[in-house]
Amino acid sequence: xxxxVESGGGLVQPGGSLRLSCAASGIGFSIYTMGWYRQAxxxxxxxxxxxxxSGGTNYKDxxxxxxxxxxxxxxxxxxxxxxxxxxxDTAVYYCNAVSMTRNYWGQGTQVTVSx
Numbered sequence: 001x002x003x004x005v006e007s008g009g010g011l012v013q014p015g016g017s018l019r020l021s022c023a024a025s026g027i028g029f030s031i032y033t034m035g036w037y038r039q040a041x042x043x044x045x046x047x048x049x050x051x052x053x054s055g056g057t058n059y060k061d062x063x064x065x066x067x068x069x070x071x072x073x074x075x076x077x078x079x080x081x082x083x084x085x086x087x088x089d090t091a092v093y094y095c096n097a098v099s100m101t102r103n104y105w106g107q108g109t110q111v112t113v114s115x
Contacts, residue, residue, distance in 0.1 A: 001025075001026050002025070002026035002027050002097075002104050003023075003024070003025045003106075004023070004024050004096075004097060004105065004106035004107075005023045005025075006020060006022050006093065006094070006106045006107065006108060006109040007020070007021050007022075007023075007109060008020040009093060009110045009111045010110075010111070010112070011112045012111070012112070012113055013113070013114070013115050014086060014087060014114075014115055015084060015085065017082060017084075018082045018085065018111060019079060019080070019081050019082070020036065020079065020080040020082065020095075020109060020111075021078075021079055022036075022077065022079070022095030023076065023077055024076045024078070024095075024097060027099075027102070027104065028099075029073060029097075030053060031053050031099055032053065032097040032099050032102075033050060033051065033052045033053060033097075033098050033099070034051050034071055034078040034097055035047060035048075035049065035050040035051070035069075035095075035096040035097075035098070036048045036049050036050075036078075036080045036093055036094070036095060036096070037093070037096055038091035038093045038094065038111075039094070039108075040090060040092075043091075048063055048080070048093070049067055049068075049069035049080060050069065051070065051071050051078065057069055063082075066082065066083050067080060067081065067082050067083070068081040068083075069081075078095065080093070082111070085111075085113045087113045087114060088113075089113050090111060090114070091110075091111060092108040092109065092110050092111075093108060093109050093110075093111050094106055094108045
């Protein structure tokens with residue numbers, strides 16, 4: 001059974017930091033491209049950051065320089081370090097795992113940036 005379980009969300013003030021974690025099980029983790037997406041109310045789900053099996057990364061323009069995605073293949077974990085958070089970063093953040101033939105999603109974790 002495939003599971004992607006996110007954690008680390010919460011309420012943070014503008015300018016603060018959070019670190020999201022995603023624990024993957026039931027997949028050959030190292031071959032998957034792992035991503036973080038987010039969806040705010042009334043908006044479509046959008047890609048925030050992605051890391052390939054070889055460690056290549058790409059980011060949504062508005063988070064470049066503030067967010068960092070990383071992975072630990074030994075632990076089947078992917079992380080999203082979020083710094084200098086802004087109110088517009090408020091959303092549900094989802095972990096995604098994609099291969100040539102499979103696409104999996106986690107249940108999401110809420111991130112709220114507000115004073």
